Amino acid sequence: MTDGEKNDVKDEIGKENPDLPKGTEVEVDDKGNATITYPDGSKDTIPGSDLVRQSKDADKITPKVPDTKVPVADPSHLTDSEKDQVKTNVTDANKDNFPDGSQVTVGDDGTATVTYPDGSKDTIPGSDLVRQSKDADKITPKVPDTKVPVADPSHLTD
Structure with missing residues (x-):
């Protein structure tokens, strides 16, 4: 696992366990196993199979x-x-x-x-x-065959 992936696992554990005591350490090994060390020195382990999976498309x-x-x-x-x-x-x-x-x-x-x-x-x-x-999606206005004559067409734009 990359360091970024290990950090992602740590972040997810933190999100799921917001009440962990202050000073709790979470370490993730290359197989995705997480070891949680509490301030009193006691530990819990979460197996990588519960935390990581092969990425998909x-x-x-x-x-x-x-x-x-x-x-x-x-x-x-x-x-x-x-x-x-x-x-x-x-x-x-x-x-x-x-x-x-x-x-x-x-x-x-x-x-x-x-x-x-x-x-x-x-x-x-x-x-x-x-x-x-x-309406504009459904209707295409037909252009007349004959153009209307105007005195000064120079101000008209296409």
Whole structure:
């Protein structure tokens, strides 16, 4: 174990045991075993198997949230095509982030679940991926075939 990992174990023990007497020492060995030495010299040991586990893909990867939310008719009940768009957006945003073999599934509320090759998972809430559609999302105004003549078009901008 690295010193950082050992410190993480010490921190977790401290969080779970806030009432340890002042002056209590916690030492973690290379196998993750923790020895707690109390101020009076007595000791407790917590085996590493209770404190550490092999890291998984989900521990090492933080999925990136796409820059653009998918406009949907009903954020609680996405259509299959809306789910497909969410999946595409998540996959595209993470093309250099997810290991080969990662799978993205999208729930009815737009929540995306990423399942990595080792079976671990990450979840991105639907509220980060979809939004209620607006009229402008549904309507594309048609441009008339004929332009309207104006006296001074120099002040118009494209």
